[in-house]
Amino acid sequence: GTQTSGGNVAEVQEYRTVYSGEITTLNYLVTSTTNEFALAANLVDTLIDYDKYGVPQPCLATEWEVSEDGLVWTFKLREDVKWVTHEGEEYAEVTAQDFVDAMKYILNPSNGSGTANIAYSVLKNAEEYYNGEITDFDQVGVKAVDKYTLQYTLKEPTPYFLSMLTYVCFFPANGQFLEEVGDKFGTDNVNFLYNGAYIMEIFEPQNRRVLIANDSYWDKENVHIKKLVQTYNKEAATLAPELFLRGEVDYATISSDILDEWMSDPEKEAMVRPNRTSFYSYFYCFNFDPRFPEEYEPDNWKVVVNNKNFRKSLFHALDRKAAMLTAEPYDPEKRLSNTITPKNFVDLNGVDYTQLKSLAKFANTDSFNEKLALEYKEKALQELEGKAKFPVKILMPYNTGVSDWANRAQVIEQQMENLLGTDYIDIIIDPKPPTGFLQEVRRSGNYAFLECNWGPDYADPETYTDPFSPDGTYNWPHLAEGYKEANGKNTYENMVNEAKAERLDIEKRYKLFAEAEAFFIEEAFVIPYAVGGGGYSASRLNPFESLYSPFGVSGERFKGQKVLAKPMNSQEFTEALEQWEKERAEALKKAANQ
Amino acid sequence: MANSMDNLVNGSVDNTKDTIDDIDESLFEFADFDEIEAEKTGYSNYSYWRSTFQVFMQNKVAKFLLFLMIGLLAFTMIQPYLPGQKSPTKIYIDENTGMQLRNHPPDKEFWFGTNSIGQDLWARIWSGTRTSLLIGFFVGLWEAIIGIIVGTVWGYVRRLESAITGIYNVLNNIPTTILLILLTYIMKPSVFTMIFAMCMTGWLNMARFVRNLIIIIRDREYNLASRCLGTPTRRIITKNLLPYLVSVIMLRMALAIPAAIGYEVFLTYIGLGLPVSIPSLGNLINEGRRVMGVPSLRYQLIFPAAVLSIITISFYVIGNVFADASDPRNHV
Amino acid sequence: MLKYTVKRLLQSVVTLFVVVTIVFLLMRLMPEEGYFGEGYEKLDEAQREAILTSMGLRDPIHIQLINFYIDLFSGELGESIIYRPKVPIVDILKAKIPYSVKFGLAAMALSLIVGVPLGVTMARSKNKFWDKLGTGYIVFINAVPAAVYYLFLQLYVTDIFKLPILFNPDRPASWILPTISMSLGGTASYAMWMRRYMVDEINKDYVKLARAKGLREKTIMVKHVLKNAIVPMVQYLPTSLLYTVSGSIYIESLYSIPGMGGLLVDAIQRQDNTLVQALVLIYSSIGIIGLFLGDILMATLDPRIKLDRKEGAR
Amino acid sequence: MNNTKREAILEVKNLRVEFGKKKRDRFVAVDDVSFHIYKGETFGLVGESGSGKTTIGRAICRLVETAGGEVLFKGKKINGKIDKELDKELTRKIQMIFQDPMASLNERAKVDYIVSEGLYNTKNYKDEEDRKRKVERALLDVGLLPEFASRFPHEFSGGQRQRIGVARALIMEPEFIIADEPISALDVSIRAQVLNLLSKLQREKGLTYLFIAHDLSVVRFITDRVAVIHKGKIVELAETEKLYNNPLHPYTRALLSAIPLPDPLLEKQKVLEVYDPSCHNYDNNPPKWIEIEPEHFVLGNDEELEGYKKRLEKIRVEV
Amino acid sequence: MNDSNVILSVKDLVVKFNLRGNVLTAIRGASLDLYEGESLAIVGESGSGKSVFTKAFMGLLDANGWIESGSILYKGEDLAKYKREDDWIKIRGKEFAMVFQEPMTSLNPLRSIGSQVEEAVTLHQRLRGDEAKQKVIEILNDVGIVNPEKRYYQYPHEFSGGMRQRVVIAIAVACNPKILICDEPTTALDVTIQAQILNLLKKLQKKYKLTIIYITHDLGVVANVADRIAVMYAGDIIEIGTCEEVFYNAQHPYTWALLSSLPQLGVKGEDLYSIKGTPPNLFNEIKGDAFAPRNERALKIDFVKRPPYFHVSPTHKAKTWLLHPKAPKVEPPESIKFLRKKWQVMSNE
Numbered sequence A: 001g002t003q004t005s006g007g008n009v010a011e012v013q014e015y016r017t018v019y020s021g022e023i024t025t026l027n028y029l030v031t032s033t034t035n036e037f038a039l040a041a042n043l044v045d046t047l048i049d050y051d052k053y054g055v056p057q058p059c060l061a062t063e064w065e066v067s068e069d070g071l072v073w074t075f076k077l078r079e080d081v082k083w084v085t086h087e088g089e090e091y092a093e094v095t096a097q098d099f100v101d102a103m104k105y106i107l108n109p110s111n112g113s114g115t116a117n118i119a120y121s122v123l124k125n126a127e128e129y130y131n132g133e134i135t136d137f138d139q140v141g142v143k144a145v146d147k148y149t150l151q152y153t154l155k156e157p158t159p160y161f162l163s164m165l166t167y168v169c170f171f172p173a174n175g176q177f178l179e180e181v182g183d184k185f186g187t188d189n190v191n192f193l194y195n196g197a198y199i200m201e202i203f204e205p206q207n208r209r210v211l212i213a214n215d216s217y218w219d220k221e222n223v224h225i226k227k228l229v230q231t232y233n234k235e236a237a238t239l240a241p242e243l244f245l246r247g248e249v250d251y252a253t254i255s256s257d258i259l260d261e262w263m264s265d266p267e268k269e270a271m272v273r274p275n276r277t278s279f280y281s282y283f284y285c286f287n288f289d290p291r292f293p294e295e296y297e298p299d300n301w302k303v304v305v306n307n308k309n310f311r312k313s314l315f316h317a318l319d320r321k322a323a324m325l326t327a328e329p330y331d332p333e334k335r336l337s338n339t340i341t342p343k344n345f346v347d348l349n350g351v352d353y354t355q356l357k358s359l360a361k362f363a364n365t366d367s368f369n370e371k372l373a374l375e376y377k378e379k380a381l382q383e384l385e386g387k388a389k390f391p392v393k394i395l396m397p398y399n400t401g402v403s404d405w406a407n408r409a410q411v412i413e414q415q416m417e418n419l420l421g422t423d424y425i426d427i428i429i430d431p432k433p434p435t436g437f438l439q440e441v442r443r444s445g446n447y448a449f450l451e452c453n454w455g456p457d458y459a460d461p462e463t464y465t466d467p468f469s470p471d472g473t474y475n476w477p478h479l480a481e482g483y484k485e486a487n488g489k490n491t492y493e494n495m496v497n498e499a500k501a502e503r504l505d506i507e508k509r510y511k512l513f514a515e516a517e518a519f520f521i522e523e524a525f526v527i528p529y530a531v532g533g534g535g536y537s538a539s540r541l542n543p544f545e546s547l548y549s550p551f552g553v554s555g556e557r558f559k560g561q562k563v564l565a566k567p568m569n570s571q572e573f574t575e576a577l578e579q580w581e582k583e584r585a586e587a588l589k590k591a592a593n594q
Numbered sequence B: 001m002a003n004s005m006d007n008l009v010n011g012s013v014d015n016t017k018d019t020i021d022d023i024d025e026s027l028f029e030f031a032d033f034d035e036i037e038a039e040k041t042g043y044s045n046y047s048y049w050r051s052t053f054q055v056f057m058q059n060k061v062a063k064f065l066l067f068l069m070i071g072l073l074a075f076t077m078i079q080p081y082l083p084g085q086k087s088p089t090k091i092y093i094d095e096n097t098g099m100q101l102r103n104h105p106p107d108k109e110f111w112f113g114t115n116s117i118g119q120d121l122w123a124r125i126w127s128g129t130r131t132s133l134l135i136g137f138f139v140g141l142w143e144a145i146i147g148i149i150v151g152t153v154w155g156y157v158r159r160l161e162s163a164i165t166g167i168y169n170v171l172n173n174i175p176t177t178i179l180l181i182l183l184t185y186i187m188k189p190s191v192f193t194m195i196f197a198m199c200m201t202g203w204l205n206m207a208r209f210v211r212n213l214i215i216i217i218r219d220r221e222y223n224l225a226s227r228c229l230g231t232p233t234r235r236i237i238t239k240n241l242l243p244y245l246v247s248v249i250m251l252r253m254a255l256a257i258p259a260a261i262g263y264e265v266f267l268t269y270i271g272l273g274l275p276v277s278i279p280s281l282g283n284l285i286n287e288g289r290r291v292m293g294v295p296s297l298r299y300q301l302i303f304p305a306a307v308l309s310i311i312t313i314s315f316y317v318i319g320n321v322f323a324d325a326s327d328p329r330n331h332v
Numbered sequence C: 001m002l003k004y005t006v007k008r009l010l011q012s013v014v015t016l017f018v019v020v021t022i023v024f025l026l027m028r029l030m031p032e033e034g035y036f037g038e039g040y041e042k043l044d045e046a047q048r049e050a051i052l053t054s055m056g057l058r059d060p061i062h063i064q065l066i067n068f069y070i071d072l073f074s075g076e077l078g079e080s081i082i083y084r085p086k087v088p089i090v091d092i093l094k095a096k097i098p099y100s101v102k103f104g105l106a107a108m109a110l111s112l113i114v115g116v117p118l119g120v121t122m123a124r125s126k127n128k129f130w131d132k133l134g135t136g137y138i139v140f141i142n143a144v145p146a147a148v149y150y151l152f153l154q155l156y157v158t159d160i161f162k163l164p165i166l167f168n169p170d171r172p173a174s175w176i177l178p179t180i181s182m183s184l185g186g187t188a189s190y191a192m193w194m195r196r197y198m199v200d201e202i203n204k205d206y207v208k209l210a211r212a213k214g215l216r217e218k219t220i221m222v223k224h225v226l227k228n229a230i231v232p233m234v235q236y237l238p239t240s241l242l243y244t245v246s247g248s249i250y251i252e253s254l255y256s257i258p259g260m261g262g263l264l265v266d267a268i269q270r271q272d273n274t275l276v277q278a279l280v281l282i283y284s285s286i287g288i289i290g291l292f293l294g295d296i297l298m299a300t301l302d303p304r305i306k307l308d309r310k311e312g313a314r
Numbered sequence D: 001m002n003n004t005k006r007e008a009i010l011e012v013k014n015l016r017v018e019f020g021k022k023k024r025d026r027f028v029a030v031d032d033v034s035f036h037i038y039k040g041e042t043f044g045l046v047g048e049s050g051s052g053k054t055t056i057g058r059a060i061c062r063l064v065e066t067a068g069g070e071v072l073f074k075g076k077k078i079n080g081k082i083d084k085e086l087d088k089e090l091t092r093k094i095q096m097i098f099q100d101p102m103a104s105l106n107e108r109a110k111v112d113y114i115v116s117e118g119l120y121n122t123k124n125y126k127d128e129e130d131r132k133r134k135v136e137r138a139l140l141d142v143g144l145l146p147e148f149a150s151r152f153p154h155e156f157s158g159g160q161r162q163r164i165g166v167a168r169a170l171i172m173e174p175e176f177i178i179a180d181e182p183i184s185a186l187d188v189s190i191r192a193q194v195l196n197l198l199s200k201l202q203r204e205k206g207l208t209y210l211f212i213a214h215d216l217s218v219v220r221f222i223t224d225r226v227a228v229i230h231k232g233k234i235v236e237l238a239e240t241e242k243l244y245n246n247p248l249h250p251y252t253r254a255l256l257s258a259i260p261l262p263d264p265l266l267e268k269q270k271v272l273e274v275y276d277p278s279c280h281n282y283d284n285n286p287p288k289w290i291e292i293e294p295e296h297f298v299l300g301n302d303e304e305l306e307g308y309k310k311r312l313e314k315i316r317v318e319v
Numbered sequence E: 001m002n003d004s005n006v007i008l009s010v011k012d013l014v015v016k017f018n019l020r021g022n023v024l025t026a027i028r029g030a031s032l033d034l035y036e037g038e039s040l041a042i043v044g045e046s047g048s049g050k051s052v053f054t055k056a057f058m059g060l061l062d063a064n065g066w067i068e069s070g071s072i073l074y075k076g077e078d079l080a081k082y083k084r085e086d087d088w089i090k091i092r093g094k095e096f097a098m099v100f101q102e103p104m105t106s107l108n109p110l111r112s113i114g115s116q117v118e119e120a121v122t123l124h125q126r127l128r129g130d131e132a133k134q135k136v137i138e139i140l141n142d143v144g145i146v147n148p149e150k151r152y153y154q155y156p157h158e159f160s161g162g163m164r165q166r167v168v169i170a171i172a173v174a175c176n177p178k179i180l181i182c183d184e185p186t187t188a189l190d191v192t193i194q195a196q197i198l199n200l201l202k203k204l205q206k207k208y209k210l211t212i213i214y215i216t217h218d219l220g221v222v223a224n225v226a227d228r229i230a231v232m233y234a235g236d237i238i239e240i241g242t243c244e245e246v247f248y249n250a251q252h253p254y255t256w257a258l259l260s261s262l263p264q265l266g267v268k269g270e271d272l273y274s275i276k277g278t279p280p281n282l283f284n285e286i287k288g289d290a291f292a293p294r295n296e297r298a299l300k301i302d303f304v305k306r307p308p309y310f311h312v313s314p315t316h317k318a319k320t321w322l323l324h325p326k327a328p329k330v331e332p333p334e335s336i337k338f339l340r341k342k343w344q345v346m347s348n349e
């Protein structure tokens, strides 16, 4: 059933926002950046989709089946879906070959796709093709059986394969068009084909983007918002609330800075509501591959970070609630997370993954513990005496574009230094500009201690191990010293690999992953911190109308949503949330029974 | 001779005759003539600096601002040592709730309120003022030193003139802001980086300014006189040329301070400024900007902006008035 | 005049070459990551080398320089690598420059329209009310960082006059405030210079003579003083005009104007070497060309300049 | 007077000075100028503005480079490259007094420094006290009070300033002083001060002056011999009275006829002679520098010289 | 000369300046009658107020100066009462014109010579277009500029100093004034050119029936051009008389000093007479005779009371106590005695 929006629907279905992070490309086959694929999600449809309770739905594929051995997936495509140009002119029909061509593009290393690894982690022969060991693309596990039949062949049975299909690396792309435009693909709205709910009418980087509903969209009845206007502003975070009040935009994040003000003004209070938390997981990474400048003493850091007691002293010293106050001053605990895999992500026969035996003890205790922190500090000091220089310089960059991050950095610096003493650690907070932040900081190992986040790519605990794999770009735990096993790999890597290898027995698989994660936390390779989302916003959207999925692009789609005449307030939100949870349980049950 | 005197007796027809006739005879004696006194007449004893100071003090606004600045400078210096001052970086905790004392409006305890994580704005503003002034002073001083050296050589040593002009033309064609951004980007944001980057760019103008002046005064006769007397170039520069630049140098230095602070704010604005952990007027304003949309929190922008404006305006005005005052033409 | 023009032109060309070469060489010092997109860390040393070689970055420096000039002469500025991968820089600029120029011109016109009369008024009422008011304004604008007053303007003026906060090409009202804000600085400096030049001119002997001739004060001001005072300012107009291309970093980012203002900052922040190189080149060339045009303009207005120094030789 | 026996302290032979490095804007300011100055005399140099008077003066004290010819001081060549010792000596012996008393003193230095600047350079004093004494004496010599030493130039009138300039030169104990229009920037009423001072010093210290001026009455009053210069060339040179009484060259005559006389009777009867350089016909008959009568030199070609000679005859007859 | 043709009459003019808060008295009660058609020379040392005095007639005082008291009667109007620029506009150019000292800077460098002269022609002779241009060329010709048609279009920098001064004179003449004030018109020029310019002025005076005030400190120039001479010292006219009277029968010690310091009157090899000391500071109030402190023959009364005019002849008067009947007889300097001898010869004739 549809909820609250009932009579509360705006006359003009136009949704206006401001944003500060400009995309660099529309090329969804290449990007792995949320910003960028969120946009693509509204322009290009995928094989399947989720409904608003998170139940898989047909999308471009009308039906699908999987072979007995779990290796071959066959999709029947919807007929008569059109690729259109930015002017809405029909270009071609969407066929099975488009998925093949897109995959061919992604698996060509010279195209520099950021998500190829995800595709070749499941598809047969894909990795070999990518690495040039195979040159015949026909051997790769993707095939257009006929115009409307698409077949994927996997390396190994992959229970969560379906959920991966909403990720960018499984998007279709018209091969002829790719050929035609070559390098220019996705550089602007013209060099782009649309088969999704919207067409990008105007694309003026650093100015605005206008998306209008696609007239030839196969499911256009479900596209209620006719126009999306997204305006760029470097100061979006600062200006958005004011713009919202003046009725110039329909969405504004209400940062913790100004939340008090909004909450205390009845008129404004009626417009502000909490956000849903997401499955983004936030954690503090210790960097095992420090590549920061000499002045921050990377070599010293390398010594201390490889000392477990040192890590654990920090692990227990981080007062996560104090830190969270900078983002979530009203209910900080609702977002704290003690594991890397968030609660409610997946479950095993009704038991939440985080409550599996090995993980439960971490999941249910707050890592912040002053006493332990000081104990570990003593141990670390003993062990490291003479080997490391104290206080240890800890380079902690933050993104100046995220308004509360700077504050959090200062809070953490002061809180941890207070607790552990400045003779022990010297946290150096290092402001970095938002543009290219990840590139500049995390991916280049230009930090010692950093708040990082990770969003799931498919519905399996494995997804939360990806950032820590040797080719991840987070903190390179495989380089940690003292964990090397006979095969030359680190314990954690072996544990993960063992879990990954278990493909059919889900129960065993989950347990193995849980053990790996528990080990990871126990050894304090990272400090789990929080889940994403949350915070407060003023918005003319009903969050419960949105498609729902913890991963992939579905949640980014505007399809199915309506612009409200009046923003929700907190109370309405809570009520809607309760109702939604009820409805969802039913929906999931119903789906499971099918 | 007698003839001419007759004219006098006969010809005096002036109507003041009556009053002048009864002047005491004794007054018509010769007065003593003192050549030395005559030599001394008309000119008062004069001191350059005193006159400069006097002329400066005649400008009431500048006088007021000067005292304000002296007070303010003294205050920023001693502020941390005054009783009851808070730390600029410490995050204060609300004792009742155990949480950070966020966005606490100005009151008796926190004179300028607290910021969004509970740091004392009053302390931060003075600490920021110290940082910004430090940057300003260093940059001003450096600009003066390098600017003067280059400018003097440029203007005085004819052999190097065209070479330096060439270099200047090239450097001058790379806009200041661009160089500034490039440099701060390449280096880590820190007070040193700021100072360094601004020093790299600021001296150009100073040098040109000095050079133009030097060219004007280098061919004045008194410099020829010095050359005639065999005065070495070094001393010509220090004794004959530089003293004429004092006013300009002071002015430039005074102006360099607001300019440096302005650049600091600019760099912070584009995200290349000092980290928030080192308060500066630039990042205080930048922080304040984040909450400017909320009327009750605007004090976080207004306080630093006001302090900044007062400082920059004061230096600007003082610099200009001083430059005027130090021009001997303006000494009566 | 022709001789003078040719001479100045040659000078400018030489300077331009030197500047361009220096910029080019400086850019070789930029970190090499700036030639790779997102995939930088995924590549190993050999692959990186291969890419750099294919881009011609491993050629001897003089070959690179020659190639660079060849490209430059054919109007080729290269492609953006990171900022907007694979998009020709020329295209990026094409989209941005019109906005900056429109705003720049509007602001410049406004500053001139307000600043020049203000300066004239100040000069004429030296040390009286208007002069003091104008001086106050000039001091304020020069001393207070632009960031501060721009912000206050954006905050309060939009509120009071119900103007849109953000720029929107389709809403004429959204042009007003950015233009005004942008013109404030120019207004102050035009007024300041105008005042200074006017005061200089007013004290000159020929003005006394004009007065003695019996000309009306207004005539003197317009026909003699104003004209002569404007001449030294005119010299800088071409540069200002050309610099409108570069936009205002503050204003454009505050009001979301998609001009050149933020481009350089973005390009530098993202280390997009080719884009940075192109921009620095453009800015530097603008300066040189502007100076050249300014000098020529000056020479046409001021008959003394053509003689080029002969007179003032002493 | 029997001049032939007198010792020439300075000789200028075929002096040539050019300005401007490049060929195109080269400008010959002084062209083939020769004269000599006897020890103890005052030698005048007159000519209109821009004729090269200052340049000659500056060439002598080595402030401008010479492009040709020789300058001999006491028989030693002093232009072009010279050794350090000589340079030092010349700095002391040849001094200059400048035209503009407002511009020729460093306004930011005390009189004490200004006057002793030369002493510092030549280290020509025993100790601080000696230096002070010397400054004091120099000031007294020019009629200023020793207490003025601690003042700045602003505080003085034009005449006083000019005297400070003289003191500055004097303290070097020079033998030869180039006075470049020392009084033309001064008010009439104080010119006499400086003229008197110059004569006094000459009497007392046996100085030799090169006195540059464009005011011919002053030149007549103070100089022993005069050279008239026109466009970088000396056109006539003679003992002062001789020149004033029998000017030969048309330019000299024009110049003299134009002197304003402070005497209404004479002045109102005065006839102006106008000099037109095109009266010369030098194309195929170039001029020569000839001693037309003892100690009277004039520039002219053969034809003109004939005319000059006739003129002299006539004057002699008349007398 | 009789009073009927007095064209301008200045009475007790006091002019003050405000200089950074201090008041300076530049003209201290000077009076002067100017006769139609004459040429009057005002002499005096630098800073004595010659320029200020004459500028006051035209309302051309610098902005910081004002007429404190006194009157300037011209054609029945008291110019000293004029307050507004518009009043002065009626006078300037049409009635009074001025030639300034600096030929190099008195012309607008950015406008052609012709247009600058034409401005005056259009304004004061009401001529336009070709007629005006013709007139300009005629005037340029009058002031001795060869090839005026071509020169019309040239700019000041293409002219030499003497030529520029001619142009400035042309502008003054083009205004068709009654009175021409020449403020040191030749000081910056070479003697030969100076003589030419003076001749030119004399010629123009005849042709246009001008009354001319010359300001100069060159007594040679004065002797050449002046009918009458006024000697100024410290803001006051201390002696005035016909040219011959002042030259040959000077009465004021300052005039003596001025004359006897001229080298032309000196004896070669002897010291010239020289004025000691420096002029008075005009910021201070001057008591008695301003020249007293520098006057070797000063009387005690000179330091006490300011002398009034004592007439020597109907045309000759001086402000010095030496002319008072009670005053002791004073020997003037040698050179003055020499001049007086000439005077005696002349008056005996």
Ligand SMILES: Nc1ncnc2c1ncn2[C@@H]1O[C@H](COP(=O)(O)OP(=O)(O)OP(=O)(O)O)[C@@H](O)[C@H]1O
Binding pocket: C313, C314, D019, D020, D027, D029, D047, D048, D049, D050, D051, D052, D053, D054, D055, D056, D214
């Ligand atoms: N440094 C210089 N560079 C180029 N030309 C010069 C320089 N100094 C002098 N001249 C030129 O040389 C010529 C002679 O100049 P000089 O100063 O000797 O003349 P002067 O007779 O002293 O004139 P015045 O009476 O004006 O002082 C002038 O035409 C002048 O322009």
Ligand SMILES: Nc1ncnc2c1ncn2[C@@H]1O[C@H](COP(=O)(O)OP(=O)(O)OP(=O)(O)O)[C@@H](O)[C@H]1O
Binding pocket: E017, E018, E019, E024, E026, E044, E045, E046, E047, E048, E049, E050, E051, E052, E053, E062, E063, E064, E065, E217, E282
């Ligand atoms: N604008 C002014 N402000 C202040 N004082 C002035 C101003 N103009 C003239 N004076 C003063 O008035 C006095 C007379 O000046 P004036 O120019 O009339 O002298 P002058 O006799 O013309 O001298 P010179 O021969 O140097 O031209 C001087 O002391 C001068 O300083």
Ligand SMILES: [Mg+2]
Binding pocket: D053, D054, D055, D180, D181
């Ligand atoms: Mg000279």
Ligand SMILES: [Mg+2]
Binding pocket: E050, E051, E052, E183
């Ligand atoms: Mg004057």
